[in-house]
Amino acid sequence: MKKFLILISIFFFCSLAYAIDVGDIDIQGNLSAEEMTYVSVQMDNGGIDQSFNQSVETKLILDEEIYDTLDEFNTSTYTFTAKNSGYYLVVSRVAFAVSADGDTIRTILVHDGGNNRRTYSSASSGRNNSVVSSSIKWILSGESIHLEASNNTNNALIRDGDGTGMEIARIF
Amino acid sequence: MKKILILLLVFLFSFSTVYAIEFEDLTIKGTLSRPNQSGCSVIMSDNVVTTTNNLITIPFDTEEWDNQDEWNTSTYRFTAKTAGCYYVVLSTHWSILAINADYPSYIYKNGSIIHLLYWVSGGGSTTNQTFVTEALVYLDVDDYIEFKTQSEQNDDQLKAVGTYADIVKLW
Numbered sequence: 001m002k003k004f005l006i007l008i009s010i011f012f013f014c015s016l017a018y019a020i021d022v023g024d025i026d027i028q029g030n031l032s033a034e035e036m037t038y039v040s041v042q043m044d045n046g047g048i049d050q051s052f053n054q055s056v057e058t059k060l061i062l063d064e065e066i067y068d069t070l071d072e073f074n075t076s077t078y079t080f081t082a083k084n085s086g087y088y089l090v091v092s093r094v095a096f097a098v099s100a101d102g103d104t105i106r107t108i109l110v111h112d113g114g115n116n117r118r119t120y121s122s123a124s125s126g127r128n129n130s131v132v133s134s135s136i137k138w139i140l141s142g143e144s145i146h147l148e149a150s151n152n153t154n155n156a157l158i159r160d161g162d163g164t165g166m167e168i169a170r171i172f
Numbered sequence: 173m174k175k176i177l178i179l180l181l182v183f184l185f186s187f188s189t190v191y192a193i194e195f196e197d198l199t200i201k202g203t204l205s206r207p208n209q210s211g212c213s214v215i216m217s218d219n220v221v222t223t224t225n226n227l228i229t230i231p232f233d234t235e236e237w238d239n240q241d242e243w244n245t246s247t248y249r250f251t252a253k254t255a256g257c258y259y260v261v262l263s264t265h266w267s268i269l270a271i272n273a274d275y276p277s278y279i280y281k282n283g284s285i286i287h288l289l290y291w292v293s294g295g296g297s298t299t300n301q302t303f304v305t306e307a308l309v310y311l312d313v314d315d316y317i318e319f320k321t322q323s324e325q326n327d328d329q330l331k332a333v334g335t336y337a338d339i340v341k342l343w
Binding site for chain 2: 038089101129
């Protein structure tokens, strides 16, 4: 009986350790995880702004990878391909430089396998104009997303550097 | 008998702790609640008068919530206690004393710019305007976040109402 109780106690101590380890929920209830998607990319493009022709939706050159925890972003095709099905939060900021006041600028989150998300704004000439967008997307394993931009009124430039980038995180 | 009681107590303690961690906040339908999840929401107690092209650290001196005590209301920094992916929202509300002027916002990590929001006042009048940006930021333990902004062409005023920052750790 005594040995049995000792064994039972050891078993539950092991269970406790296992639960804390695999769940990564600390004793205060703060959740962490290690094998989750987190991608942070921005435009480097050799330090050169990306040029766009009027009304042509063009894929953004997001060629500088800051984080890519599961190796899901391709810096040659500027495309994210999910390894796991789930809900993903996608956030982007795109900095436009335009030649005329009132230009209609927009970004398009293109989802191969789902619906696209378009964000519109109006720009001021002689200034950098950010378009910020976010979306929670259900993405299946193997599906891809990438970011495009356009100026419907004139040719335009997209600023390289800290002003143009995208992050993707799997929420659950 | 005494040993048996001790072992029984150990058993009960172990079981109850495991139960609490594993099941307390996860319902049978899979809805997860995390009332102590890292994050904060902070605001300014007063308007801030700014001078032309002077980059300021936004003085968020009031916490609406701060689950893990990570925001410092004196240094205006969020310092992570656990590593992970954080969702960050910044809203700045300017008086706008000139149209077609620049009001960029910045998210700094460990003293360096990581995200920059360009914004230009528009609308043909000097009506108050709010500029919102967001980002997903990975932080290691002791990494810190600050928020900065400026009015590039004019003296202006950053309004307390409508200026805020929210941070939540996703995982």
